[in-house]
Amino acid sequence: MDPGPGSSDVIRKSRPAMSQPLHSEVIVIGAGLAGLSAAVALSGAGAEVKLFERRPYIGGRAYSYEHPSLDETIDSQHVVVGCCTNLLDLAQQAGMADALRWYDELIFLEPNGNRSALRSGSLPAPMHRAMSFLQAPMLRLVDKTGIASGLLRFLHGFPQDDSESFASWLKRTGQTDRAIRHFWEPVVVGALNDTFDRCSVKYAGKVFHESFLRSPEAGRLGIPASPLSDFFAPIASLASQAGVDLRLKTGLESLQQTADGRWSVRAAGESHIADAVVLATDFKQTRTLLNTLPAAEDDRARLDAAFDALTPSPITTIHLWYDREVTGLDHAVLLDTRIQWLFTKSRIRRWSKERGEYCELVISASWPELQMGREEILSSALAEFERFFPAAKQATLIKTGVLKEARATFSVTPGLDQYRLPQATPWPGLFLAGDWTRTEWPSTMEGAVRSGRLAAGAVMGEHQRFMSPELPATGLMQYL
Known part of the structure; x- marks a missing residue:
């Protein structure tokens, strides 16, 4: 049972x-x-x-839970990446291999309609995403140069000392404002659920080393299908x-x-x-x-x-049910907006189109939203969502939900270790x-x-007895 x-x-x-x-x-x-x-x-x-x-x-x-007034089951979206070896091992033991939808690209959307997709290509790690990165319209050449220089610092690993904040690191490495807004911020805030000054370089560096450099498999995105x-x-x-x-x-x-x-x-x-x-x-x-x-x-x-x-860090999610498809995407990172992520759960869960579309918008590190009322959060999120997906204006919004989780995660503040x-x-x-x-x-x-x-x-009495091995590096990374 x-x-x-x-x-x-x-x-x-x-x-x-x-x-x-x-x-x-x-x-x-x-x-x-x-x-x-x-x-x-x-x-x-x-x-x-x-x-x-x-x-x-x-x-x-x-x-997840049954929302009493919406007659829907809702949750706050959690994702898996390929380097989560212990979670994936446990899932395999439980026979959950088909319970995750796997994606090999990250889609970044700008309000002006520009779309950038970071995906693995034929080059060996750590260059497996290099071609899609160089072609991404969300970044200028000067932004990409600064990002590439920053990523090289995580090539051999990440700092074991957690005393420096990521905000300090960004300043020290001369990252441009656009590089911060269109690359470093959506990744770090989305992964660590906190602002740069409250995240240590150690854990931010771990995210980039594991998910972007170590191997194509390590950076795959898995989303629960239920x-x-x-x-x-x-x-x-x-x-x-x-x-x-x-x-x-x-x-x-x-x-x-x-x-x-x-x-x-x-x-x-x-x-x-x-x-x-x-x-x-x-x-x-x-x-x-x-x-x-x-x-x-x-x-x-x-x-x-x-x-x-x-210290806890909050996440706020906005749930939208439409009478028809409005996004055409399973998931996306939304740039230059308060919303970090879109997850189209009806597509991820393979609903029939007749059921309409169910979208979840995620606001990480959502301290301002804790002080806001439901209608204020909803109206702001809808206005931003419609900038990215104008088709939502022609669709009928059937019902909505707002879920605040004040203690969603803990903050990996500098010096916490x-x-x-x-x-x-x-x-x-x-x-x-x-x-x-x-x-x-x-x-x-x-x-x-x-x-x-x-x-x-x-x-x-054997501390490491049940631990799964780390995912091995591939390509050139196995020599670095």
Whole structure:
């Protein structure tokens, strides 16, 4: 049975006998991607795993829900790139190979109608996108020269020191205003969900090294072909088949260590005992839970400093349903506008044309929108959308939705790495998972899966045990 809204609250299946793990009984709190990946790894290694989720659905922040007044299932669009090796490995295990639509080009649109497409050609990496880049009308020669010079700095990798902001890097490397607006900004703000001054060069450089230079496969764009809770349901089924006892609508009420060093968990009115606990919750909830546990003064100070350094960043999405096709595109980056991305979900999900067209507009780092009302956000977005797609003016707009997610991601601010917590904690047998922990990735679905697998490895005493290898470099990049 696939878990999701309206599904059974308790899902159990038998687990095959396996060798005894370091911790034979483990409770995982939170059925987002971090918790699901931890539970699958641990159960596969022979542990008896219980997975508790307070919501009636899986996915954590990557979820979808039935909008009560729209009679539609909506979510905030998440995407995958080819270098997300751990997420793709988990998806393959769950039999989700056909659940992603893969695209080999990025389309950039200007309000004047100019269209640029960055796609892989026949040249070896890192030059596989060079021809389409040189032909892109969105950039002038001086812009392209500056961008090429900037990308060369990420050719051998990216800085391991995260102290410099990307805003400082752009100034230091002499990037033009047009290069910033038409290349660096849509990529960085879209990928890291933050402004340049709040993004470190380390993680911005990682985006460009992995997605633009390392190999054509690493930069492929994958978009879920169904609402997120449905998209992730096979992973919950995989967990169930591996023997995980998954319980929805089971919120954690208390957590404490017993006299013999085990853990007592109370959830949904029931008490449970386990050798180890993995907290796969967001950093705000995790902080609240850890504050209930006794700790040494220096450990408490270190934890407080870490949580104080973590800040959330919002995303706002605008959902539009038209009576006919108006875009002619599956997805696009929109330039010189408040909207970063267009996703035409009806095309991605292969709707029949008779159903009309469903579009989602994404505004990343949307702090101004948090203070705006629905109608103000909608009217502004529609005006900008119609500049790019005039056909929308002749179509009938059937219904609309606006979704604000104030805590969509965390900000990879300069200097954050020293505060990101490891999966092991000062309390023996208690471990942390979540994209905000120490994963060497920004706030992404891949980061969440990595955190869950790292936490499972820490439980087993082998930190890297469940990690997938990085995607190998190809072409000339394998020598660089």
